[in-house]
Amino acid sequence: KNEVEQSPQNLTAQEGEFITINCSYSVGISALHWLQQHPGGGIVSLFMLSSGKKKHGRLIATINIQEKHSSLHITASHPRDSAVYICAVRSGETSGSRLTFGEGTQLTVNP
Amino acid sequence: DGGITQSPKYLFRKEGQNVTLSCEQNLNHDAMYWYRQDPGQGLRLIYYSQIVNDFQKGDIAEGYSVSREKKESFPLTVTSAQKNPTAFYLCASRRGYTGNTIYFGEGSWLTVV
Numbered sequence: 268k269n270e271v272e273q274s275p276q277n278l279t280a281q282e283g284e285f286i287t288i289n290c291s292y293s294v295g296i297s298a299l300h301w302l303q304q305h306p307g308g309g310i311v312s313l314f315m316l317s318s319g320k321k322k323h324g325r326l327i328a329t330i331n332i333q334e335k336h337s338s339l340h341i342t343a344s345h346p347r348d349s350a351v352y353i354c355a356v357r358s359g360e361t362s363g364s365r366l367t368f369g370e371g372t373q374l375t376v377n378p
Numbered sequence: 379d380g381g382i383t384q385s386p387k388y389l390f391r392k393e394g395q396n397v398t399l400s401c402e403q404n405l406n407h408d409a410m411y412w413y414r415q416d417p418g419q420g421l422r423l424i425y426y427s428q429i430v431n432d433f434q435k436g437d438i439a440e441g442y443s444v445s446r447e448k449k450e451s452f453p454l455t456v457t458s459a460q461k462n463p464t465a466f467y468l469c470a471s472r473r474g475y476t477g478n479t480i481y482f483g484e485g486s487w488l489t490v491v
Binding site for chain 2: 367
């Protein structure tokens with residue numbers, strides 16, 4: 268069993284739909300990252316969370332430390348949101364502490 | 379603009395040859411990382427460096443080597459000892475102990491022919 272599990276692996280939605288991607292982890296963490304990987308391969312960091320909830324535009328990320336679970340929500344989805352979304356957890360505070368990555372969720376938003 | 383630059387974007391290598399992937403950052407970050415991504419798998423850590431002239435093996439360091447002679451540069455050499463080098467390679471950097479946001483380069487696609 269992977270230390271970081273994402274669901275679903277693949278998600279297809281219609282433009283305008285509300286989307287939720289889930290991430291569960293089995294280790295103690297100091298932070299959780301949500302990343303977006305574009306079709307060309309480049310990765311952008313969307314959020315870094317250690318507790319609670321963060322919002323940026325149409326994106327909302329939440330984390331429940333007790334349940335070891337995080338969700339990424341996209342409101343009013345758009346075809347340009349189509350990408351792979353990756354959850355990653357950090358288990359230490361130092362710059363050398365490891366990131367453990369989920370396998371990603373491929374999101375396709377159709378017009 | 380600050381950021382991470384990886385080169386080349388696409389690289390073909392013959393079996394038995396070493397190849398070096400470049401990673402340069404102008405973010406003044408102390409820590410730099412190399413990851414490998416294979417289809418259907420999460421990113422895996424190859425090497426990381428927290429400070430100039432120091433680096434540590436990650437989870438899949440065999441067949442790879444790195445150097446950190448300058449703060450802004452962290453090149454990765456894929457040696458002929460790497461059994462399955464065809465993959466997507468990502469470089470990343472992060473501020474030291476006080477910062478957590480991680481920044482990624484655009485990645486390099488390596489194909490062994």
